[in-house]
Amino acid sequence: GESVGLHLPTLSVQEGDNSIINCAYSNSASDYFIWYKQESGKGPQFIIDIRSNMDKRQGQRVTVLLNKTVKHLSLQIAATQPGDSAAYFCAETGNFNKFYFGSGTKLNVKP
Amino acid sequence: DTEVTQTPKHLVMGMTNKKSLKCEQHMGHRAMYWYKQKAKKPPELMFVYSYEKLSINESVPSRFSPECPNSSLLNLHLHALQPEDSALYLCASSNSASPTYEQYFGPGTRLTVT
Numbered sequence: 001g002e003s004v005g006l007h008l009p010t011l012s013v014q015e016g017d018n019s020i021i022n023c024a025y026s027n028s029a030s031d032y033f034i035w036y037k038q039e040s041g042k043g044p045q046f047i048i049d050i051r052s053n054m055d056k057r058q059g060q061r062v063t064v065l066l067n068k069t070v071k072h073l074s075l076q077i078a079a080t081q082p083g084d085s086a087a088y089f090c091a092e093t094g095n096f097n098k099f100y101f102g103s104g105t106k107l108n109v110k111p
Numbered sequence: 112d113t114e115v116t117q118t119p120k121h122l123v124m125g126m127t128n129k130k131s132l133k134c135e136q137h138m139g140h141r142a143m144y145w146y147k148q149k150a151k152k153p154p155e156l157m158f159v160y161s162y163e164k165l166s167i168n169e170s171v172p173s174r175f176s177p178e179c180p181n182s183s184l185l186n187l188h189l190h191a192l193q194p195e196d197s198a199l200y201l202c203a204s205s206n207s208a209s210p211t212y213e214q215y216f217g218p219g220t221r222l223t224v225t
Contacts, residue, residue, distance in 0.1 A: 032211045043219050044154065045216070046213045098167060098210065
């Protein structure tokens with residue numbers, strides 16, 4: 001299957017700082033990308049998505065950037081809060097309804 | 112109601128047992144999914160149902176048998192599992208089987224095979 005991976009397995013940030021989580025994908029045909037947040041003991045929760053015809057999309061405190069030239073996706077979290085501590089996965093799909101998840105980043109927010 | 116529920120929350124079974132995992136959603140979604148997630152790893156797609164019909168099987172061993180009795184329910188029947196099948200099993204649903212629709216995940220069933 002397609003390969004979606006991450007540069008950093010763990011990320012520690014101070015409360016109030018901005019966080020940036022990165023993701024690389026290998027399938028140039030991928031046309032839809034999602035970021036999921038997974039808290040301990042829970043299922044993944046949708047954060048934000050972006051289609052391949054866009055390079056930036058903003059939500060509440062989150063921004064996703066897509067660079068198709070280098071096949072790179074990032075999630076920016078503004079003013080990181082303790083409640084943001086979780087695992088974050090990017091997922092991509094370009095074929096049918098198969099989602100492929102990246103290896104994940106664990107975000108630790110220090111108070 | 113935007114919730115996907117899964118039962119049981121935890122399950123311990125022997126390699127000769129037969130058990131079933133259950134998933135339910137009442138959002139009117141027509142696509143449902145099973146994922147397997149090992150510790151500190153991303154979810155891996157197992158099965159996709161679209162309009163109650165199996166549309167994708169990601170080469171899952173036959174000891175896992177999915178079933179979709181109706182549009183709200185999804186089961187995963189387990190038989191003769193191996194210890195390496197121990198994992199968190201996640202169910203998800205989406206409005207459509209199109210890949211551009213958000214998937215809603217349940218909390219998962221933590222399965223331990225002894």
